[in-house]
Amino acid sequence: MTAFSTEGQSDPTVQPVPTAVVKQVDAADITLSNPKMAVIALGSNLGNRLETLQGAVDALEDTPGLRVKAVSPVYETEPWGVAPDSQPSYFNAVILVKTTLPPASLLERGQAVEEAFDRVREERWGPRTIDVDIVSYADVLSDDPVLTLPHPRAHERAFVLAPWHDMDPEAQLPGAGPVADLLAGVGREGVQHRADLELRLPE
Numbered sequence: 001m002t003a004f005s006t007e008g009q010s011d012p013t014v015q016p017v018p019t020a021v022v023k024q025v026d027a028a029d030i031t032l033s034n035p036k037m038a039v040i041a042l043g044s045n046l047g048n049r050l051e052t053l054q055g056a057v058d059a060l061e062d063t064p065g066l067r068v069k070a071v072s073p074v075y076e077t078e079p080w081g082v083a084p085d086s087q088p089s090y091f092n093a094v095i096l097v098k099t100t101l102p103p104a105s106l107l108e109r110g111q112a113v114e115e116a117f118d119r120v121r122e123e124r125w126g127p128r129t130i131d132v133d134i135v136s137y138a139d140v141l142s143d144d145p146v147l148t149l150p151h152p153r154a155h156e157r158a159f160v161l162a163p164w165h166d167m168d169p170e171a172q173l174p175g176a177g178p179v180a181d182l183l184a185g186v187g188r189e190g191v192q193h194r195a196d197l198e199l200r201l202p203e
């Protein structure tokens with residue numbers, strides 16, 4: 001049986017609102033008045049890598065309920081997790097966003113941006129025009145394979161940790177500790193700061 005909320009109801013012509021709907025609206029309201037910070041990793045190793053990274057930053061900024069608050073320096077990085085010299089090098093960066101979107105909607109938006117840049121999925125860790133990974137969302141911990149938080153491999157990836165540490169030297173990876181310590185652990189081999197390149201923070 002559907003439960004209904006009759007709280008504050010005096011007009012008999014108004015239909016009662018199901019309690020489940022009231023709860024959903026309240027939850028959304030809490031999110032709207034309580035934006036969260038999230039860290040997103042971007043990577044590209046096909047096409048015009050810098051232009052695509054900037055396009056992804058701009059597309060994310062164009063999302064209702066999302067503002068890009070900081071962008072990291074750009075790194076050129078050796079492809080991680082695949083045979084040496086089997087793919088072009090990546091450009092990687094991370095961004096800090098403030099958002100009222102819940103985690104699942106942020107993932108959806110990231111995937112829509114990947115599609116907009118013609119990302120194809122043929123093989124695991126295959127080359128791609130753009131990859132948008134949710135590194136962390138506030139202090140949320142989740143082992144859901146559809147959206148694992150923090151990203152399950154962020155702590156072992158210098159191509160995420162190095163730009164993140166530059167953008168925010170005090171950053172913490174929820175459940176894993178200071179980014180500075182994680183980066184010291186994995187080292188900087190295979191990642192090179194491209195001081196000649198820069199991403200623009202949208203205005």
Ligand SMILES: Nc1ncnc2c1ncn2[C@@H]1O[C@H](COP(=O)(O)OP(=O)(O)OP(=O)(O)O)[C@@H](O)[C@H]1O
Pocket residue numbers: 107121124125126131132133134135144145146147148149150151152153
């Ligand atoms: N934190 C996360 N960020 C992005 N995708 C995630 C996350 N956690 C789980 N996923 C899931 O991972 C799936 C595969 O994502 P994707 O194809 O981008 O992987 P990948 O970038 O090739 O590899 P990796 O996950 O190692 O970075 C997505 O469909 C998504 O549901």
Ligand SMILES: Nc1nc2c(c(=O)[nH]1)N=C(CO)CN2
Pocket residue numbers: 042043044077078079080081090092125131133159
């Ligand atoms: N250097 C580098 N290597 C990778 C990257 C990436 O962004 N940069 N992304 C991967 C899958 O997310 C797999 N390997």
